[in-house]
Amino acid sequence: xxxxxxxxxxxxxxxxxxDYTPPSEEVYQALxxxxxxxxxxxxGAVLICHWCKTPYDGSVQDAADATEAPQA
Ligand SMILES: [Zn+2]
Ligand SMILES: [Zn+2]
Numbered sequence: 001x002x003x004x005x006x007x008x009x010x011x012x013x014x015x016x017x018x019d020y021t022p023p024s025e026e027v028y029q030a031l032x033x034x035x036x037x038x039x040x041x042x043x044g045a046v047l048i049c050h051w052c053k054t055p056y057d058g059s060v061q062d063a064a065d066a067t068e069a070p071q072a
Contacts, residue, residue, distance in 0.1 A: 005031055007052035013040040014048035035059075 002020060004011045011020040011031075022028040023041055030036040037058035038047040047056040 002028065002031060004049045004052060004054070005034065006049060006054045009049075009051040011047075012050040013042060013045070014050040014053065015040060015045040016043040017050065018042040020047060031056075 002011050002022060003009060012018065013020055018040065020038075020040065022031065027038065030038065034056075035058055036056075038056035039045065040047045048054065049056070
């Protein structure tokens with residue numbers, strides 16, 4: 001069981017409601033990196049958190065723009 005990086009609830013695919021299980025340690029580490037695309041291993045869709053509806057599609061949502069973004 002892993003938790004959503006955004007809402008910290010158990011990460012569940014919004015598409016098929018499967019508990020998300022990272023297929024490898026690399027993918028598990030990528031969960032904390034919002035610029036990495038994750039796909040659901042069950043249905044193959046881009047993983048979207050069932051609870052907060054945040055897509056793990058590699059695009060950073062503006063809700064996270066307070067974190068380290070040293071762009072002028
Ligand atoms: Zn979430
Ligand atoms: Zn799924």
